[in-house]
Amino acid sequence: MTTRRTGLREQKKQATRAALREAALRLALERGPGNVRVDDIAEAAGVSPRTYNNYFSSREQAIVAAITAEREARVAAALTAGPARARLADALTEAILEQYTQPRDRDEMLLVTTSPALREAFLDAAGAIEDPVAAAIGRRLGDADTSTARVLAASVAAAVRTALRQWLQPPVEPPATGGLVVPSGSLPDLLRSALAALAPALDAAEEKARQRSLR
Amino acid sequence: MTTRRTGLREQKKQATRAALREAALRLALERGPGNVRVDDIAEAAGVSPRTYNNYFSSREQAIVAAITAEREARVAAALTAGPARARLADALTEAILEQYTQPRDRDEMLLVTTSPALREAFLDAAGAIEDPVAAAIGRRLGDADTSTARVLAASVAAAVRTALRQWLQPPVEPPATGGLVVPSGSLPDLLRSALAALAPALDAAEEKARQRSLR
DNA sequence: GGCAAAATATGCGTACACGCAAGTTTGCGT
């Protein structure tokens, strides 16, 4: 009874949502994202244009949703499946890295690069990992301090967004930088170093939870 | 020569922007936010409706901009003015708390509560403190690791957003919580505890910078 | 002062987001 609420209803809703996502991605890939109207997506998914906006509140949202749809679930799964004895920060880093290193999504990752609006929507969508991460952190912290878990999860999401934003940045012409600017490394490296900055906060929370449980 | 680029041009731009902000806020306060159209704001500011969208890309943005316009500047000022010997985390917390505790903005803070769209825009606008905070942290860290500063600033902004979101939440009817739910404390408390969770990460970065400067 | 280039303002046209008030489907109690 984790996700189910009312059976057929929920089932159809998810189906419609998935149909819209996939239609949006398919059309965007074959025509280019600029040549896809909302009406086209709705038609391809077999619903009215108005219904489209009951599911997604912007044209780009459906496209990026198709790309990031399962990331959140996979992050959560990787976190709960992982060994509980590892450092929370390490478990998180591993789980997240895993999701952004899959070479399977090559085309999609290239697609989001093409338009500013898509880039923006993609960064927004990355925030969706916050909820599962908050749940996972909350579990690791013993469900005691939920609001700390929320803050840490929000920070993790922010760090991921920072890394993604830097990775998405067009390699601008260095006008006269005396070699002081790092040339925007690979995504895994960017993610690692971004999350590394948060590790002390995660460690501290973990330690506090441990002390609480001993008392 | 910090902000100036070409004199008159920039000056007029800022004037137009300010006029739009203030017109938007004034109209929203006197008619209620739902009864203000973009055309009204543009007319009140003496520009064409199209020009409005050259400055703000949503109806709500102008309203919240009027409210949060100076927050970023004030945070930056408070950070650079503060004693450099204090802990970075403390300086940050103080500077931010100061900005959200001013009783002068009572009406405005009530205004953003009234509509979901406004709440959302307000949370978005809170992200504007990221840039000045990043600059300030970067300075404190000796301008060595810019990307760490960015990540930390993004996390701080995320923490602030988390606190604000919780504060904005309508006090929902507790359906059957056995007294386990904290009843959404005051904004200063929420901000303090949110930022406290990040303090260890800020400490660690500061310590690292100190060691680097000694070497 | 006058001029060419760059930045900005405006009008227009198209596509979009979303509230509202129907109509339709689903779930549940009896």
Add this chain to the structure above:
DNA sequence: ACGCAAACTTGCGTGTACGCATATTTTGCC
């Protein structure tokens, strides 16, 4: 099996976002 209430879909209407082409202003330069 039946019917009711809640949830979902749909069409319509209004207001909004923004690309593009054009007119206007500002600036650096001579």
